[in-house]
Amino acid sequence: MSEKKINRILVGVDDSADALLAFDYAITRAKEDDAELIIASVLESDELSVFQAMDKDFIHG
Template sequence: MKFSRILVGVDDSQDALLAFKYAVDQAKQDQAELIIVSILENEEMNVYEALSKDYVHGERAELEQHVSSYQRQAREAGVEMVRTIVSEGEPGEVIVKDIIPHVEPDLLVVGSEAKKGLAQHFGSQAAYMAKYAPISVLVIR
């Protein structure tokens, strides 16, 4: 099967880095568009940080800059069409309910474990996405 649009979730965990490498290789092979997504998890912030627009804006700007480095790596690896999305919220829900319907990818590639957050302790974001995404999901270990 050849994919035309691949969505990959990144969070700097070891599994997500492997997912990114896989997605880059697949996008290159299929000459597909690659969309790199990262989610700023609000639950990671304390109440004072969450109330501070400057803090949230700073965190988001830092994440956007970091995701741009993934975009650069993908282009350097030979993927011609690459774009990025940064959003906020619960990663699994945001990707399944907001990003997938908007982007309409053929494939979602994610790592099996998150770097941080409650997902490590109370269930996997990858399992949620695999169960509820309306597209094929490849979970990388």
């Protein structure tokens, strides 16, 4: 049974060690599969967390 070819890879990155490992793996896998690599980065400030930003009631308040 052959492994399914991946066309696109989405990887989320921040400044954590786990994110760096995921990023390294995503780069390697994208090269192996000749896949498009999409990188998402979320930056939180002390004033607004990512969870607050996703809450429409918080944003409109």
